[in-house]
Amino acid sequence: MGFLAHFGRAVIWPTIIAAILLWVVVSVVAGLAAYWVRRRAASRERLLFQSIKDREDLMESLRASEESQRHAAEENARLYREQRTIAENLQLALVHIPSEMGRVRLGHLYRSATEAAKVGGDFYDVFTVRDGKVAVLIGDVAGHGIEAARVAALTKDVIHAFAHQTLRPHEALKRTNKLLLEKSLPGFVTVFLGILDPDSGSLRYASAGHPGTLLRRREGEIQVLGAGSSPLGVFPEASWKTGEARLEAGDLLLLYTDGIIDARRDGDFFGERGLQALLKRRVSVERLPQLIFDKVLAFSGGVLQDDAAVLTLSLGKSGPGMLPDKTRPRQGKLLE
The missing domain is CATH 3.60.40.10 (PPM-type phosphatase domain)
Incomplete structure (x- = not known):
């Protein structure tokens, strides 16, 4: 009986310790996995936020560029009309005579x-x-x-x-x-x-x-x-x-x-x-x-x-x- 009790204790304790160690390892691994998941999720959120911000900045830049081009086109058109008017007035002066x-x-x-x-x-x-x-x-x-x-x-x-x-x-x-x-x-x-x-x-x-x-x-x-x-x-x-x-x-x-x-x-x-x-x-x-x-x-x-x-x-x-x-x-x- 004494031998069996001793043998039982010898077998159970290592098993318990191994189980505890396994639980610790699993817990650590699970914690690390959860940490990396949260970190990757946070990183994705930051990237997504940055992407949205970059897109908004890009759209704003495009709008500003379009506005600038529109103003430039309007100014060029105005200058062209003025130059054409001046030129046509000059031509009229070259060929204007009485009847x-x-x-x-x-x-x-x-x-x-x-x-x-x-x-x-x-x-x-x-x-x-x-x-x-x-x-x-x-x-x-x-x-x-x-x-x-x-x-x-x-x-x-x-x-x-x-x-x-x-x-x-x-x-x-x-x-x-x-x-x-x-x-x-x-x-x-x-x-x-x-x-x-x-x-x-x-x-x-x-x-x-x-x-x-x-x-x-x-x-x-x-x-x-x-x-x-x-x-x-x-x-x-x-x-x-x-x-x-x-x-x-x-x-x-x-x-x-x-x-x-x-x-x-x-x-x-x-x-x-x-x-x-x-x-x-x-x-x-x-x-x-x-x-x-x-x-x-x-x-x-x-x-x-x-x-x-x-x-x-x-x-x-x-x-x-x-x-x-x-x-x-x-x-x-x-x-x-």
Whole structure:
């Protein structure tokens, strides 16, 4: 009995101790597992919170960026509208003339090849100078857009000033050429300048590389004035000659830029021949520019390769001081 009791105690106590140790180990492991679970959960909560915060910060940043871009786009649009308005006002100043000046009746029209900004390098003007005479001017700056319009405005103003100083067109062009070269402006400018005496019908003119001006006589004959010369702003030693023609009541003078004759379709150009055909239709000086543009756009499919301008001029009925028709030379000639 004593042996059994001793043996029982020897077996039970180690078992109990092992069980206790196992419980401790299990408890520790369970505690550690619970700790790591709680830690991972807390970490996930922190990450989730940070993620939400980052997302909110990102959304706020995106909203701020969108707002900034919207303001920038609105500002750019405002500046574009202002620049376009300024440019279009500049272009209007380049082609704004009255419909008549005494006996001189006028028609005119302009269209830019640049649809985004309706400005270009074409310009024309009709203005009084000394002794009751009228200056008739048309020009074309190489290039398009606002820079061409800027050069056009300068050239027009300079010729305007020199035409008040001298009634010799070739001399006004020579002085203008010198100034343009001094300014080192890009490209070149073609110009036709005429000085008209409305009383006598005498037209003194000079052309600097500009397409030939067409003079339709009242009987239907068409003459070409001032073709074949050097443009302005290229050669310092260039010179021009003044020609002379005589206008009568019923005659019509047509000035234009090369955007008209350079209109094309399938490789064919509208050309001077197309203009002469329209001149023979006997359309009034006021309606002729619109007719020309309608026909040119129909010919080219509505597309212009270059800016285009048309200026038409005719004299009204004879008044005091007009020379009789038979005393006036009809053919144009060059003056030294």
